[in-house]
Amino acid sequence: MKRNKIITIAIIVTIIAIIGIYPMINKKGLNTSNNMNNSNPLKIYILAYNGEINDHILQSTISEFKSKYPQIKIEKVMFDINKDGGFDGYCKKILNDTLSGEGPDILYLDIINAKKLQKSLMLEDLKPFIENDKDFKKEDYNATVINAGMYKGKLTLMPLNYYVMQYATTVQLLKNNNINLKENCSQNDFIKAIEPYIASINGDKNKILFPAPIRITDFLASSGIDFIDYENKKVHFDKPEFKEIIENYKKIYKTSKKEEDMQGYEGNEGINGLKNGNTLFSGDKMFIAGQLLSLESVINGSTKEEPVINNFPAYKEKDTVNAIVGHSMAISKKTKNKNAAYNFIKIALSEKIQSPEENLRIQCMPVNKKAAENIKKQYISKEVGKSQDDYTSTKIINQKLSQNFERYYNKITNKVEKAVITDYTIENLMKECLKPYFQDKESYESAVKVLENKVKLYINE
Numbered sequence: 001m002k003r004n005k006i007i008t009i010a011i012i013v014t015i016i017a018i019i020g021i022y023p024m025i026n027k028k029g030l031n032t033s034n035n036m037n038n039s040n041p042l043k044i045y046i047l048a049y050n051g052e053i054n055d056h057i058l059q060s061t062i063s064e065f066k067s068k069y070p071q072i073k074i075e076k077v078m079f080d081i082n083k084d085g086g087f088d089g090y091c092k093k094i095l096n097d098t099l100s101g102e103g104p105d106i107l108y109l110d111i112i113n114a115k116k117l118q119k120s121l122m123l124e125d126l127k128p129f130i131e132n133d134k135d136f137k138k139e140d141y142n143a144t145v146i147n148a149g150m151y152k153g154k155l156t157l158m159p160l161n162y163y164v165m166q167y168a169t170t171v172q173l174l175k176n177n178n179i180n181l182k183e184n185c186s187q188n189d190f191i192k193a194i195e196p197y198i199a200s201i202n203g204d205k206n207k208i209l210f211p212a213p214i215r216i217t218d219f220l221a222s223s224g225i226d227f228i229d230y231e232n233k234k235v236h237f238d239k240p241e242f243k244e245i246i247e248n249y250k251k252i253y254k255t256s257k258k259e260e261d262m263q264g265y266e267g268n269e270g271i272n273g274l275k276n277g278n279t280l281f282s283g284d285k286m287f288i289a290g291q292l293l294s295l296e297s298v299i300n301g302s303t304k305e306e307p308v309i310n311n312f313p314a315y316k317e318k319d320t321v322n323a324i325v326g327h328s329m330a331i332s333k334k335t336k337n338k339n340a341a342y343n344f345i346k347i348a349l350s351e352k353i354q355s356p357e358e359n360l361r362i363q364c365m366p367v368n369k370k371a372a373e374n375i376k377k378q379y380i381s382k383e384v385g386k387s388q389d390d391y392t393s394t395k396i397i398n399q400k401l402s403q404n405f406e407r408y409y410n411k412i413t414n415k416v417e418k419a420v421i422t423d424y425t426i427e428n429l430m431k432e433c434l435k436p437y438f439q440d441k442e443s444y445e446s447a448v449k450v451l452e453n454k455v456k457l458y459i460n461e
Contacts, residue, residue, distance in 0.1 A: 040337035041073035042344060044106045045097075047090045048078040056356065056363065057160060057327060058108055061348040068347070072340050077104065091424060098122055098332055105335040106344055109328045114157055115230050115423045116461075117330065123156035124331040129342040130155070141349065142367045148325050148419040152231055157330050158345050161354070161364035162323040162419055164412045165214075165222040165312035167281040168295060170274060170305035177280065183310060184319040187223055190312075191248045197280050201255050208279050210256035211269040216430045217422040219249050222312040224322045224418055228426065233459050237452045241315060243444065246434065253438045275302045288363055289372075293379040294388060294398050296405050301396040309408060314417075321412055323419040326364035365413060372413040376401075429454050 044062075046053055053059045062074055079090045091112045097103030099120050107117070117123055126149075130136050142162070149157035174181055177200070181193045194209070201207045220227065223245050227236045236242065270282025285291035285298060299307040314320040329348055331341040347353060354371035355378070366372050383398045401409070433451035436442035 040340070041075045042105045042335075042337060042340055043075040043077060044108060045077045045079060045090070045094050045104045046108070047087070047110075048080045050082065051078065051080060057348055057353060060353045060356065061344065064347050064350075064353060065344050069340065069343065072337070101332075101334045103332060103334075105332055105337065106341050107330040107332065109157070109330065110326070113424055114328065114330075114421050115459075116425070118151040118156050119230060119459075122333055124333050124335065124338060124341075125154035125156060126158055126331070126342070126345070127155045129339075133342075133346070136346070140351075140369055142369060142372075142413075142416060142419075144416045145323055145325065145367050145419040148323075148421050149328060157325075157328045157421065158349070159325040159328045159367055159419070159421070160348055161326040161366050162416070163287055163326050163364045164321055164323050164416075165218050166286045166292075166309065166412075167210075167283060167312065168270070168274070168286070168299060168307060168309045169281050170299060170303055171308055172303075172305040173274060173277065173280065174308065176277070179280075181308070185313050186318060187245065187248060187313045187315045191251060194280065195251070198251055198255050206278050208256060208273065209252060210281050210283060211273050211279050212257055212262065212265065212283050213259050214249075214252055214256060214283075215422075215427060216249055216253075216434070217427045218324055219252070219312070220245060221324045221420045221422055222322050223315040224317060224320060225315055226420070228423075228455065228459065230459055233456075235452055235455050235459070237448050237455075243448075245315060246437075246444070246448075250438050271298055271302050274299060274305075289365055289375045290379060290383070293376060293401065293409070294383065294396075296402060297399045298388075298396055300399065302394050307405075309405060311408075311412060317417070319411075320417045321415055323365075323412075323416045325419060325421045328421065369413070376409060425458055426455065429458065 046058065048054070053062075062076070065072070066074060079085075079093065081087060081090070084090065085092070094103060094107065094109075095113055095116065098107060098117060099122060101122070107123070109117075130138075145159050145162045146155070148162075149155050149159050151157070169181075177197050179193055179197060182189065185193070198209060201209065223241075225239075225241055225245070227239065227242050228234075229236070267284055270279060270284035273279030274282050282299075285295050295309060296307045299305070299309075311321055314322055329345045331338055331345070335341050349368060351368050351370045351374065354366035354368040355374035366375070379398075380401070384400055386398050388396050388398060429451060433454060434447050437444050437447035
């Protein structure tokens with residue numbers, strides 16, 4: 001009897017102990033990304049085209065999340081680009097709603113005012129989620145690009161992909177114009193090399209440098225120098241490097257197509273220009289990974305000449321790649337189901353989503369390293385030898401990648417030195433304030449002074 005009594009007491013003590021420590025175990029479990037609140041849906045704003053999602057990453061992530069977590073509802077709030085104020089209206093809506101605390105749980109961002117969202121302190125820091133996630137392997141991702149989402153020591157934006165400012169031409173076209181364009185050069189070397197062609201245009205409407213506008217913030221980003229310090233709210237437009245870069249950009253601006261000339265642009269004008277010899281550079285087919293891989297074939301098949309494909313050079317450093325974040329995701333601090341939101345972003349970063357098996361038209365370059373390699377392997381195994389769309393009234397057969405292009409693809413996927421998130425508002429301010437200078441209607445000093453005042457006001461709001 002005494003022995004049975006001791007056993008009974010021991011069992012009771014054990015039960016009490018288990019009951020006592022269970023809340024601590026459960027509380028610890030709440031900190032993991034797999035413990036989600038099934039009662040709270042995830043709201044996400046979507047820029048739609050004629051009522052449909054026209055974005056592979058977003059559509060695939062939603063489908064995969066629903067399959068993996070069917071108990072969590074995804075609340076899609078659609079904004080049609082043709083009905084709801086266009087892209088500007090969408091940007092304004094997602095910004096205002098997030099700042100007021102009534103916006104989406106998950107923010108899917110392109111060139112929306114990400115910087116303004118970061119400095120609002122309305123975005124969740126993703127670093128603790130990653131640090132507590134044993135399945136997240138940092139070495140699987142392009143760390144340089146991901147670090148572009150940092151603000152004041154916190155990872156408030158998660159970059160999903162990126163692009164590099166690039167140009168395409170041909171060996172014969174450069175030779176015909178007496179241009180010696182070295183593969184590894186500085187920005188100044190690049191501009192100096194093409195100046196004879198720029199001078200030869202001289203008002204000739206049948207001759208052009210680039211058949212599409214080059215965004216000024218992208219050109220600045222490719223230089224590798226930061227002139228706006230958002231964290232400390234400072235502007236450095238007084239640096240001599242800024243003036244030199246802006247003057248370099250002016251030469252490109254004056255001899256390339258302007259935004260107001262782009263009505264009816266089909267996206268093949270650059271390739272056709274190389275074929276006809278009335279443009280020096282093309283930027284066509286460079287912002288979609290699969291199309292970039294087939295670009296050698298398109299240029300060679302159209303022009304019968306040897307392609308030259310390279311990235312815009314940095315200001316000083318040679319053989320340097322500076323990248324620009326394409327799409328990114330963030331979590332609002334007001335989100336009630338943050339673990340579920342983190343899992344949504346994690347799916348968007350996965351190899352499966354970033355390297356679709358049957359679709360090489362994924363936008364930009366994925367931050368997932370395996371995905372970037374998979375896209376190249378898919379092209380080699382599935383696309384080489386196939387006929388593609390008739391871009392230039394010439395039948396194009398996809399060819400194997402040259403050694404030069406293999407080396408270049410490796411450079412832009414594995415050797416990114418720096419990555420930045422550009423700012424939609426800064427882009428518009430620069431276009432507005434510097435246009436009089438580009439058109440020789442105002443001095444550099446006068447135009448930059450106006451720009452500096454407006455940018456200071458913006459970053460101090």
